[in-house]
Amino acid sequence: MKLIVNGQPVEMPEHVTTVQHVIAHFGLENRIVVVEVDAQIVDKHHFADRIVDEGARIEIVHFVGGG
Amino acid sequence: MMAEQDQPSFDRYSRQMSFGPIGTAGQQQLAECHVLIVGAGALGSTSAETLVRAGVGHVTIIDRDYVEWSNLQRQQLYTEENVRQRMPKAIAAKQHLERINANVQIDAYVLDARGEDLERLITGVDLIMDACDNFETRFILNDIAAKYRIPWIYGACIGSYGLSYTILPGDTPCLSCMMDIIPNGGESCDVDGIIAPAVQMVVAHQTAEAFKLLTGNHDALHRKLVSFDLWNNQYTAINIQAMKKQGCSSCGDQATYPYLQSPATEKAAILCGRDTVHLRPSEAMKLDLRTLSEQIRQYHSRQLQVDIMNDFLLSAHRDEQRIVLFVDGRALVHGTTDIQAARQLYIQMINISTVSTR
Ligand SMILES: [Zn+2]
Numbered sequence: 001m002k003l004i005v006n007g008q009p010v011e012m013p014e015h016v017t018t019v020q021h022v023i024a025h026f027g028l029e030n031r032i033v034v035v036e037v038d039a040q041i042v043d044k045h046h047f048a049d050r051i052v053d054e055g056a057r058i059e060i061v062h063f064v065g066g067g
Numbered sequence: 068m069m070a071e072q073d074q075p076s077f078d079r080y081s082r083q084m085s086f087g088p089i090g091t092a093g094q095q096q097l098a099e100c101h102v103l104i105v106g107a108g109a110l111g112s113t114s115a116e117t118l119v120r121a122g123v124g125h126v127t128i129i130d131r132d133y134v135e136w137s138n139l140q141r142q143q144l145y146t147e148e149n150v151r152q153r154m155p156k157a158i159a160a161k162q163h164l165e166r167i168n169a170n171v172q173i174d175a176y177v178l179d180a181r182g183e184d185l186e187r188l189i190t191g192v193d194l195i196m197d198a199c200d201n202f203e204t205r206f207i208l209n210d211i212a213a214k215y216r217i218p219w220i221y222g223a224c225i226g227s228y229g230l231s232y233t234i235l236p237g238d239t240p241c242l243s244c245m246m247d248i249i250p251n252g253g254e255s256c257d258v259d260g261i262i263a264p265a266v267q268m269v270v271a272h273q274t275a276e277a278f279k280l281l282t283g284n285h286d287a288l289h290r291k292l293v294s295f296d297l298w299n300n301q302y303t304a305i306n307i308q309a310m311k312k313q314g315c316s317s318c319g320d321q322a323t324y325p326y327l328q329s330p331a332t333e334k335a336a337i338l339c340g341r342d343t344v345h346l347r348p349s350e351a352m353k354l355d356l357r358t359l360s361e362q363i364r365q366y367h368s369r370q371l372q373v374d375i376m377n378d379f380l381l382s383a384h385r386d387e388q389r390i391v392l393f394v395d396g397r398a399l400v401h402g403t404t405d406i407q408a409a410r411q412l413y414i415q416m417i418n419i420s421t422v423s424t425r
Contacts, residue, residue, distance in 0.1 A: 006301040032246045034292060036305045059303045061294040063250060065202045066225040066261060067110040067269075 004057045020047040022058060031062040075170060080122050093282035094122060098170075100281045101125040103188060104196045105180055105208055107156040108132065109261065110222055111198030112144035113270040118196075118277065119164045125172045126164070127188060130157040131179040131345070132399070133380060133391060141263035153391065155379045177379055179347055179397060180204055182327040185211045194280055195219035196273060202249045206317075209234070209242040210324040213317045220276050222269040225259050227298035229269035232307070233276045233288055236318060240310040243317035259340075264297050335406045344400045344409035352396030356381045359392075359420040367419060385412060392416055 001012045003022070016025055019035055019042055035042045036059040042050050052058065077094070084094045100123050104111050107130035118126055134142075134149040134156055142156075149159040161175035178184055185207060195212055197219055199205050205221070212219040216236040223230060234241050272293055279287045291304040316323050334347040360376045363383060374382040374389070382391045389401040390412050398416070400409035 006296075006303045008299075008301060032250050034245070034305055034307055034310070041305065041307060041309050059305050061230055061292055061303055061305055063246065064223045064225045064228065064230070065200065065205070065250060066259075067106055067108055067198050067200045067223050067266075 001052075001054050003052060004055070006059055017051055018048055019050040019052060019058075022052060023047060023060065026060065028060065028062050033060055033062045035060050075168070079168075083121060088284050088287065089278065089282050093278075093284075096282050097122050097278075098124040100193045101127070101191050102194045102196060102277065102281075103127045103129070103192045104198055105129050105185075105204065106198030106200060107144075107160045108138070108198065108200055109141045109263075109266040110224070110270055110273075111196075112142045112156070112160055113266055114196050114198055114222075114274060115160055115164060116144060116167065117270065117274040119168045119171050119173070121274075121278065122168065123171065123281065125174075125191075127174040127176070127192070128157050128160050129176045129178060129180050129184070129188070130155065130160070131177065131393075131397065132156050134159055141261065141266050143263075152377060153375050153380060153382055154377070155393075158379060177393060178351075178395060179345070180207065181331075182207050182211065182329070183331075186327070189215050189217065192217055194277055196277065197221045197223075199223075205242060206249055206326040210317050210326040212236055213241055213322060214324050214327065218280055220273045222273045224265040224269045225261060226296075227262055227265050228294070228296045229265045230292065230294035231269055231272040231276070232292045233280070233290070235288075239290070240307060240312070241315060241318040244310050244312045244315050245307065262297070268295055268297060335410065337404045337406065338399075342402060342404060344403060344406055346398045346400065346409060346413050348396040350396075352394075354392065354394050354396060354420050356392070356394060359416070362419050363416075370415070383416070388412055390416060 003010050003012055016022060023029055023033055037052060038057055080094050083089055084091050102118055102123050104115050107128050115126060115128055133153050134145045136150050138145055144160045144163045155177040157175035157177050161173045164173050189211055195208060195217055197205060208219060213236050218235050221232045221234060292307045293304045295302045313319055316325050331349050333349045336345045338345055356376055360373050360381055363371050363373050371383050371385050374384060380391050380393045387402045391399045398413050400412055403409050
C-alpha cells in the first residue's frame with residue numbers, strides 16, 4: 001500500500017493497515033505522537049482501530065524534549 | 068564622546084519597521100514588552116539574540132548550566148573564552164547581548180527553574196519563550212503560563228528534527244492537553260546529536276510567532292503544531308485545536324496546576340547522554356565559594372583539586388569525577404551517572420563549606 005506520510009510517498013509493507021501500524025513502522029510506538037489522517041486528527045485511543053486506506057495522506061508529529 | 072552617528076537610535080530597526088505588519092507602531096510595542104526565556108542553551112541563545120536585536124524592551128533569561136566546548140557548535144552567543152572561564156550561560160548570554168543592543172534591559176538568573184522561581188519572575192511578563200532541554204521544566208512552565216494567562220511558545224529539537232506550537236491560555240490546548248504524562252528522558256538524549264540548522268528553524272518559528280503576538284498581529288499566528296526534518300526534507304503542520312480538554316488539570320475550568328504543587332525536596336537527575344548528574348538541594352543556599360575554595364586548597368587538597376572559581380561557581384575534581392558547585396547550592400557532577408557517587412562527592416564539598424540559607 002502506498003501512503004503519503006508527511007508529504008512524501010511511502011510504500012508500506014503488507015501488514016500495515018492501521019494508524020498504529022504506521023506509527024510502529026516509523027519506530028515511534030513508544031513516543032508521544034499526534035497523527036492526522038486526511039486532514040482529520042485521530043484520537044490516540046483509536047490508533048489501533050483506525051484503518052488507513054491506499055493513498056491516505058498522513059501527518060505524524062512526535063514530541064521531543066531537547067533544546 | 069561618541070559622534071551622533073555612532074549613537075544607537077530607533078533607526079537601527081528601520082528594516083523591521085519597513086516590514087508592513089510591524090511598522091513603527093509595532094516597533095514601539097516591542098520596546099514596551101517583557102519576554103521571559105526559560106533556558107539559554109541552543110534554543111535560548113538563538114531566541115534571545117533575535118529578540119534583543121529586534122528591540123524587545125526587556126528580556127529575562129533563566130538557565131542552570133554553564134558553557135562547555137560541546138555547546139559552541141550551535142549555541143551562538145557563547146565563545147571559547149566563556150568555556151575557559153566556565154561561565155554560567157545566563158551570565159555569558161547577558162554580557163554578549165548587552166554588546167549587541169544596549170537599549171534592551173536584560174536580566175539573567177543562574178537557577179534551575181522551579182515553580183516558585185517562575186512565580187517570582189513572571190510579574191509583568193508578556194510572553195514566555197520555551198528553550199528548555201527537558202519536559203519536567205516545560206510542564207512547570209505550562210502551569211505558570213496557564214495560571215497567569217500568559218502565552219508561551221513551545222519549541223524543541225533533536226538531530227535534524229524540530230517542532231513548535233504557540234500556546235494561548237484560554238484558547239488553544241496546553242501541553243497537558245496534548246500529553247497526560249511527562250515523557251521520559253529518552254527523547255532529549257544528547258547521544259542522538261543535533262545540528263545547528265534544526266535549532267535555528269525551531270527558533271525561526273518561535274520568534275516569528277513572538278513578533279506576531281507582541282505586535283498585536285494575532286490573526287497571523289500559525290495556530291498549528293508545526294514540525295520539520297531538515298535532513299529528510301519533511302514539513303508538517305497539524306491543527307490540534309480538538310485536543311483541548313475541558314477538564315485539563317492545567318488549563319481547564321477546575322485547574323489545579325499540578326506541576327506547581329511539588330514540594331521543595333532535594334532532587335537528583337541524571338542528564339541523559341552527558342554522563343552527568345544534576346543535584347539540587349531542597350532549599351536554595353548561598354555558598355561562600357571563595358572561602359570554600361581556600362579551605363579545599365589548605366585542608367583537602369589530597370582528595371579534591373580546585374580547577375577554577377568565578378563569581379557564580381566553583382569547579383573541582385576528584386579522580387575522574389568533576390563537580391561544578393553553584394552559589395545556590397546546586398551541583399553538576401560530571402564523569403558519572405551514579406547518583407549515589409555524585410551525592411557522596413557533593414556532600415563532601417558541602418560539608419567543607421560554610422553554609423548559609425538564603
Ligand atoms: Zn490543558
